[in-house]
Amino acid sequence: MPVPTREDTHSVSVAVDGRDLGLFDQKSGGELDSEENLYSPGGMLAQISIGGQQTIGNVTVERYYDALRDHPLMAWLGARRGWGRVSVGVTPRDPQGVVRGDPIVYSGTLKTVNPPETDSTGTDMAKWSMEVTCDGFTGPTA
Secondary structure: OOOOOOOOOEEEEEEEOOEEEEEEOEEEEOOEEEOOOEEOOOOOOOOEEOOOOEEEOOEEEEEEOOHHHHOOHHHHHHOOOOOOEEEEEEEEEOOOOOEOOOOEEEEEEEEEEEOOOOOOOOOOOOEEEEEEEEEEEEOOOO
16 A cells, blocks of 8 residues: 655754764755666667666755854864765654654765855745765665
């Protein structure tokens, strides 16, 4: 029997260089893809797909900006751009919050840290994000 899942029924946890940064509100990206390679043989024969290397899209995580929790992280994270190791775990939960499976985990290098936008006339929640260049993926197996 199918078990439809909502976007809000997942926990997204992040660690950078072994430091647990806690839960994040959103995760985007992380598509499991591959390069596309086609070969065109002579004689006007149909193209042949020869496959390609597997790739993982960059992952971006975002959460609301808590001045006490997140402000002290900005310089620490900024210093790790380009080399800091990041782990992003996505754990499925049911509508009651009970864990319903093993997490999928992306690993890679910290690429970008985006401090919150500011606007003297704005009243929206301040949010910040990080982008990770992924080189690893693990998940539950069938």
